[in-house]
Amino acid sequence: MKLFHGRWRERVSLLAAGAMDPAEEAAVRSHLDGCATCRADLARTSEALAELARDPVLTAEVPVPLAHLVRRVQARLDAPPAAPAFRWSYGATAATATLAAAVLALAAVPRLLERPAPVASPGLASTEAGTEATASDEVVARMERRLSRDQAARYLDEAQDVLVTVAGHPADCERDHRRVDVGEEARRSRELLARRALMVELGGDEVASARPLLDDVEGLLREVAALPACARADSLDAIHRQMQRRNVLMKIDLLTSELRG
Amino acid sequence: MERLARGDREALAPLMERHHTRLYRIALSYLRDADEALDAVQEIFVKAFQAAARWDPVADVGPWLSRIAVNHSIDCYRKRRRRRLSEEPMPETSADHDTRWSAGAPSPESVVSGREVGQRIQAALSILPERQRAIFVLRHYDERSLPEIADALGMSLGTVKSSLHRAVARLRERLTSVRA
Numbered sequence: 001m002k003l004f005h006g007r008w009r010e011r012v013s014l015l016a017a018g019a020m021d022p023a024e025e026a027a028v029r030s031h032l033d034g035c036a037t038c039r040a041d042l043a044r045t046s047e048a049l050a051e052l053a054r055d056p057v058l059t060a061e062v063p064v065p066l067a068h069l070v071r072r073v074q075a076r077l078d079a080p081p082a083a084p085a086f087r088w089s090y091g092a093t094a095a096t097a098t099l100a101a102a103v104l105a106l107a108a109v110p111r112l113l114e115r116p117a118p119v120a121s122p123g124l125a126s127t128e129a130g131t132e133a134t135a136s137d138e139v140v141a142r143m144e145r146r147l148s149r150d151q152a153a154r155y156l157d158e159a160q161d162v163l164v165t166v167a168g169h170p171a172d173c174e175r176d177h178r179r180v181d182v183g184e185e186a187r188r189s190r191e192l193l194a195r196r197a198l199m200v201e202l203g204g205d206e207v208a209s210a211r212p213l214l215d216d217v218e219g220l221l222r223e224v225a226a227l228p229a230c231a232r233a234d235s236l237d238a239i240h241r242q243m244q245r246r247n248v249l250m251k252i253d254l255l256t257s258e259l260r261g
Numbered sequence: 262m263e264r265l266a267r268g269d270r271e272a273l274a275p276l277m278e279r280h281h282t283r284l285y286r287i288a289l290s291y292l293r294d295a296d297e298a299l300d301a302v303q304e305i306f307v308k309a310f311q312a313a314a315r316w317d318p319v320a321d322v323g324p325w326l327s328r329i330a331v332n333h334s335i336d337c338y339r340k341r342r343r344r345r346l347s348e349e350p351m352p353e354t355s356a357d358h359d360t361r362w363s364a365g366a367p368s369p370e371s372v373v374s375g376r377e378v379g380q381r382i383q384a385a386l387s388i389l390p391e392r393q394r395a396i397f398v399l400r401h402y403d404e405r406s407l408p409e410i411a412d413a414l415g416m417s418l419g420t421v422k423s424s425l426h427r428a429v430a431r432l433r434e435r436l437t438s439v440r441a
Contacts, residue, residue: 010426017429019400019407019422048433052401055290055382062285062302063295069281070274073306077270164343168387249343 012038016045152210153259155195159217160252162188166224167240173230180236183229189221196221210259213251220248262322265313277306280323283403284330290402291334291394292341293383301337305330324413327403331395331414385435393428396421 011028014020020028032038062069162185173179196218223239243249264272281302288301308329316325386394395414399405405413411421 009430010423013426013429014407014422017400017425019425044437045429045433048436049429051378051436052382052385052432054378055402056376056379057286057289057293057382057402060286060289060295062282063299066274066278066281069299069303069306070277072303073273073277073310074270076303076307077310160343164339168342253343 008035008038009041012042013045016042016049149259151195152214153256155192156210156213156217156252156256156259158188159192159221160249160256162192162224163217163220163239163243163248166236167243178233179230180233181229182224182227182231182236186225186227186229189225193218193221193225210255213248213255216246216248217252262313262316263318265310266316266318268314270310273306273310276309276322280326281306284326286402287327287330287398288334288337290386290398291338293379297337297341301330301333305333308333320412321409324405324409327399327405327409328413331398335391335395381436385432388435389428389431392416393424393431396424397428397432400425 008028008031011020011024012032015025015028032042166182166185173181196214220239220243223235223242227235262272262276265276284305285298285302288298288305289295292298292301305326309326312329316322386397389397392414396410396416399410399413400407407418407421407425410416410425411418414421416424
């Protein structure tokens with residue numbers, strides 16, 4: 001019986017939450033008749049849900065008349081569209097990387113096909129070729145810089161998400177309120193650290209101005225990555241204090257805005 | 262909804278009349294601030310209007326709006342959490358957020374009592390992972406059935422059931438430990 005009792009616990013929760021259809025409810029009630037453990041479980045859950053039923057949100061009314069709210073929505077729809085906040089997705093970055101690779105390849109093709117000029121003949125044609133090559137190099141360099149900036153901004157954005165979650169209030173591990181569940185954050189930190197290594201190679205000097213902050217963020221991510229999935233709450237507090245001491249979140253906000261221009 | 266999908270703005274008012282209070286309560290359950298929840302409701306209807314052309318006519322509009330409301334409220338909640346973490350010192354507890362209510366004109370005693378209850382519940386809800394919280398909010402504040410929640414959030418019914426059970430169990434433990 002105990003082996004399958006977890007299934008009844010789930011049904012008891014759903015019964016207390018009023019989320020069962022009549023047939024399921026009848027089956028659970030029939031089980032409850034012969035199970036004191038589940039009856040006690042139901043009583044405790046119902047008590048907690050009764051407290052949740054006292055939440056003032058359940059009876060809150062919209063503080064303005066409907067007509068006013070309709071006017072606000074209409075006005076918002078009439079307003080000129082704001083420039084959408086550009087967020088880099090993996091797809092967008094991949095597309096940019098592909099584009100950059102294509103431009104690099106196009107720039108390289110003339111060089112591969114280039115043969116030694118038989119005679120040095122300075123003239124209009126060679127000057128134009130030189131100008132075109134310079135222009136292509138500039139385009140490539142500009143795209144590389146753009147790519148580096150975007151990668152750094154996206155990395156910082158995602159690192160900020162991880163750090164905010166760690167500094168916030170992650171869920172307790174089951175049955176232990178002194179420990180919190182940071183398994184997902186530790187995994188994401190490891191992924192981000194791997195991307196960071198790649199980004200520095202790619203970015204070179206372009207992300208040099210961002211390096212001190214990137215180093216701070218890397219240090220914090222290493223600490224998060226080293227946490228066990230069910231970590232002590234004090235370990236997270238220590239990481240949060242470091243973030244505050246170095247104003248990491250605010251600096252990330254400023255730097256990502258700057259990197260995205 | 263069909264009129265809205267054709268871009269008819271006159272269709273907004275009747276849609277808002279039917280749904281604005283419950284969407285406000287969904288937003289308020291996340292944000293716990295009347296002004297922010299009101300802004301959220303405004304944006305939820307703007308998003309609904311803009312996305313109406315993609316609405317599936319066989320789908321029920323209620324869960325569709327609830328989904329927009331939950332997603333938008335989560336976005337607002339995350340932004341506020343980021344802003345507070347970058348601007349304010351570390352909170353002593355998770356229950357020290359501003360709480361303003363808008364339920365008519367209650368007595369001072371009930372305001373204090375309601376605020377305390379609200380803060381305790383807010384602190385309890387804040388420990389839930391996002392998926393569990395969204396499911397609990399749709400069940401508790403929006404009174405959606407489990408199949409409707411599964412439909413609104415694009416999950417299987419089994420996932421909704423097990424997540425709701427975990428959410429209820431966590432809330433129970435949290436609220437019991439606070440009282441103890």
